[in-house]
Amino acid sequence: MADADLVVRNDIRSAMWNPGGWKSLLTFFILALAWLAGFSARLFAVIRFESIIHEFDPWFNYRATHYMVENGFYNFLNWFDDRAWYPLGRIVGGTVYPGLMVTSGSIHWFLNLLNIPVHIRDICVFLAPVFSGMTSMSVYLFTKEIWNPGAGLFAACFIAIVPGYISRSVAGSYDNEGIAIFALMFTYYLWIKAVKTGQVFWSICSALSYFYMVSAWGGYVFIINLVPLHVFVLLLMGRYSQRIYTAYTCFFIVGLILSMQIPFVGFQPIRTSEHMAAAGVFALLNAYAFLKYIQNFLTKSEFRYVFFAAVAISAAIVFVAVVGLTWAGYIAPWSGRFYSLWDTGYAKIHIPIIASVSEHQPTTWVSFFFDLHILVCAFPVGVWYCIKNVNDERVFVVLYAIFASYFAGVMVRLMLTLTPVVCVLAAIAFSKTFEVYLKDDSPKQNQKNLDENGENKNDRLYDKVGNKKKIRDEKPKDEEGLGINVKSIIVVALLMMLMLFAVHCTWVTSSAYSSPSIVLASYGQGGSRTILDDFREAYYWLRQNTDDKARVMSWWDYGYQIAGMGNRTTLVDNNTWNNSHIALVGKAMSSNESAAYEIMRMLDVNYVLVIFGGVIGYSGDDINKFLWMVRIAEGEHPRDIREVDYFTPQGEFRVDAAGSKTLLNCLMYKLSYYRFGQMQLDFRSPAGFDRTRGVEIGNKNFELTHVEEAYTTEHWLVRIYKVKDLENRSEVKTPHRPIKKSKRKPKRQTVKKAGVIRHKPKITKGKKIKTSSAKSTSRSSSKPSAK
């Protein structure tokens, strides 16, 4: 009995004092807490508003997911969407990365299998927060491979709350990036594992994970260029080994074949320049391996000869092949978006539609600091120590840091790819510092620890003697070390900075990244909150009150929302694949009403939707975006639309009385400000005072001829107009016209009607009958004015 008791107690004690057990328990708890913190930090929007899909692109993803859940995967792949890009339509299955839809669809299917009925919308809303937890797991694994588990825990905590990643993964922002960052980091983890072990298993795993990434996000190009770069740099550094050969060849071939299975990617991996680096490195690696093999059979001088010949010949062949294939059109040159990453002035000159998107702008230091806070200062330290203690996998992380920071500098959007590596490297910096300063070096305690350790490790560590010796060696060193006071000061200071980081992250998430942007909130003086739900009001009106086949014209920003919430056909949407179609809509918006009417008739438009923020002071409205419409329209129709016409002679863009006439009469202006001139918002400002621009509008009392107001939401945020049908008879406007008609009509009538006297002279009293020649001149002079 007592014996058994002792054994049990011993077991418990050994379990309690087994550092391995504690470690894994702690690790588990910390990771679970990181997951929980990351998940709950992303719920601000859901708690403040409701469980809705945010912004623009997510609405399309949601619509596509909904379609897939209803109609099955194969129908989804074959889906031709006739409700977008009227009259062209869009082949959705072939122009979308299906990873996101498949992921949430399969979660939905699995939950339904377990008899848990969840609406697909809720899965879509909460997918990104759940995946952020998985991202922190994979970042933990990655950092563990790069440095040590302690740094891994730091990295997992950092990535869970860092605003740079939260910006794309709050609840409701149902976008590709939400799951793609997980896939990215997991692929990198598996790649590092493959490089370290040289096992086929790991590199196949990384290829599979790469496949998931390809199916989820266009950013997979980053992986397929970074991994070959890693291999190439390792070759240059003379770190070639069998492990790298196995890892890369397996990864490349399997990854290539798998990536081509995605319909949207198709044959791109073997035909576009973005992917050529990977193929080139594959060839190089094989050539290098072959030479290494040859080296075994040849003498040194022979080998040198063979080496140079082989290098020269292969370089020539590769160069000729690439140039020839590019020239023949088998390899497409770099796409515009990709090209603009290198030549930073390219997009601005050639592709205004890329330059117009706000997330393609370069990054200021403020947004670096805003998104990364202390990590942006700390992560170069990680780079420094990775270079100082370099090995195969640290080369990778250094390359990743350098290239990602370059890309993030060029485009705000790519901050997202920089964020994980910043977390990893900052975690290395902090964990290294804490390792130094948290080590307890007061000699007494150390002795005690040592005894306990020695006792309990007795049955595990057989080299007790050696262990003791080590610590004894360390002891004198510790006495020389920094005092406990200095250490605790430093630790406390660093902890305070980390706390500041956590507070900053929460503040940024709550204030900047948690607005759904379809529901707006404004705060009164007493902190009272008003919800402006105009967007959904308007879209719901469209859904309920218009014909099912009605075509709605709007600027492309709102295309996905109209299709998703209003379920109506749109002309252009956020998938900006057809620049000329967008330019046509831009042209309609920036022409005067009658010219616009022609375009709208041509495009079969029934309704026009504009966003107008002048009443509530919403700055993201169409008038503020208007110059981009003009610019894009000018790119395609330089004869009809000129940007200069929309500025005042002083070069200002203004909507008040001093604004240019073209602006004050274009369709966008009229649709935005129709009846606004009669509206007085408060007693201090005149009628027609635009709160967004802070001016009284210039063109107040005008009527619309070809369109009529159909619906305006509560705060005037969305205004919908119906395009009138052609009139039965066009109104006569010019006074000269009847003269022209009076000349023609008798001629026709003469043929048809019988019993009318031909060429009956018209007699007016007191005047001579006009001669025919006089009439003809008057007609010819009236002609241009009538036309």
Next chain:
Amino acid sequence: MAAYISITAFIFSLFIIVVFSEPKKKEETLGDRVHQLMEWNNKKSIIRMNGEKFKQYVKAAPKNYSVVVMLTALQPQRGCSVCKQANDEFQILANSWRYSQQYSNRLFFALVDYDEGSDIFQSMKLNTAPVFMHFPPKGKPKKGDTLDIHRIGFAAEQLAKWVGERTDIQIRIFRPPNYSGTVALALLFAMIGGLLYFKRNNLEFLYNKTSWGIIALAVIFAMTSGQMWNHIRGPPVMHRNPNTGQMHYIHGSSQGQFIMETYIVMLLNTAVVVGFIMLNEAQTMKGDPGKKRILSLVGLGCVTIFFSLLLSVFRSKYQGYPYSFLFK
């Protein structure tokens, strides 16, 4: 005798000149003038004009060609630095037209220097330079025929756009390719190659981790402090307040930045990183504990002080940011 002959030859030649140049001046037909302009244009893409020529070829009534004239002051003593830049751009425009596929006698580019034709400046009441004017084939130049330099500027592309608007002739600008970047790059590569070649027996420096580390950090600091933004947007170095004359190094809003500001941020970032490295190196440094202690405290000071400076700069730019550390 010889003198006599030479005098008669002189008189004769004078006579010839007078005889042949006189009718050219007075009764030159449209065809002749176009021919003459084409001939000049064959030699030079910009025709230099004085007052007389200007009247004859630009202002004279019947013409079927447009002339774009730059009225400028290129003489160094005039001290017009803008004119020089404008002249270069104008030259590019004229050359692009001269060597384009659609080159014809519908459009000519001319230049009038103030020191050669001040009368033109007076007759047109111009007292600034450079001025770009378009003289249409029919009628007098209107308001839009004078380029608004302050608004549009005088980049060749803008000039071409303006010319296209006025004359319906679209000119594609061909800038002579700027080889300086390529040459610099080639030189750099040559230097690196040369260095490697001469040092081929001692390539130890390639394995120097410190220098590689410094290079890597330099790239990262440049990017995270927004140098790429400067490169693309080209902001001013700093801003002088016109009312008070005070210098502003920091842009007031979070949307923009000055070049000086990015340097300050880069320095602050570097200081924080150096502080961190000091903190870490303090432990491994050999020497007496006092020195270690000082080093680690200095490192801590670097990290906290410079980070809070950075935070306060950020706070001053980002309105409504509530947090600060050490400093306001």
